[in-house]
Amino acid sequence: MNNTHLHPSILKDGPISIGFVLAPNFTLSAFSNFLDAIRLAADDGDLSRPIFFSWDVISHDYQPIKSSCNIKVVPTRTIYDRKHYDYIVVVGGLLQNNQKLPNQSIEFLLEAAKAKTTLIGICTGTFILARAGLLKTSKVCISWFHHDQFINEFPKIKANADSLFTIDNQFITCSGGIGALHLAAHLIERHRGKYEAVQSLRILQSDFPLPAQSLQPPPTTLTSARSAKVKKAILFIEKNIRNPLTVASIASNLNVSTRHLERLFMKELGVSPTRLYLKLRLAHANKLIRQSTYSISYVASECGFIDLSHFCRSFKDEFGITASTAREQYSMHSVRINGVLVQ
Structure with a gap:
């Protein structure tokens, strides 16, 4: 159950203390979004004094930790200081390079969990907590971008890619990006008040704090959708490009009729769910053709087309050129820019 039980430190004297554990190649924006909101709420005025909140970057040593954009952060405290x-x-950060937290940091997290400290996983930080065996009975939030990989690795953990963040007793998990900002605002409101949370976001030129169940921004350019049902339907579509769902299945997941979902799509986007699904699959195919060396038949399969001839006809209808021509244009462009032929 997604509840709002938080650490009893809301009642304590002194600043709320936050320790950051940064994975190798961590996502800098997720870290900075969260920390900057907390920093602005830690003091009255823009002096950044840690009066109401304090924070450390924790590691097993003081070696700089490199982010995914190569900016390095130097730890301010080690796990051996035993600070509460x-x-x-x-x-978390990049998943594909298979870099992991040092064993000392994993042990630190396990000890903190035993001590009932509230643990927060931001971005792929949720993978780290899950791999440490800490989320077996929890409901978690994961970015739509990593959702498939997460459920493949942890099929027994209940994961959603709809909300910005999820609070489940001792564990809080967050999609990252703007979700980290609004999670920080949530904690600010819990420990300092609504005004301080709003003020912190205003200084950062962001909107009012959004609740946990707010939908993640759809991973498309179709931001004109207003209905929560339409936004969720788009998320279902994006998460199932390779194995397309039927419109009836999407509607069933949203507890609406197929006809009602179709009316919502036409009203808000001017396109049917079926047509949108096809357009997004073809857009993904176009990106793969122009930015990868995968064969056209492989691209068709990756985008949910069983029949190659159907894919080729649909691609030409959508973009006015064949998939082969699109690949040739990409190759010519690569020669002109890089001096080599990329195939």
């Missing part, structure tokens, strides 16, 4: 934290925030 009200929250420990694990900020």
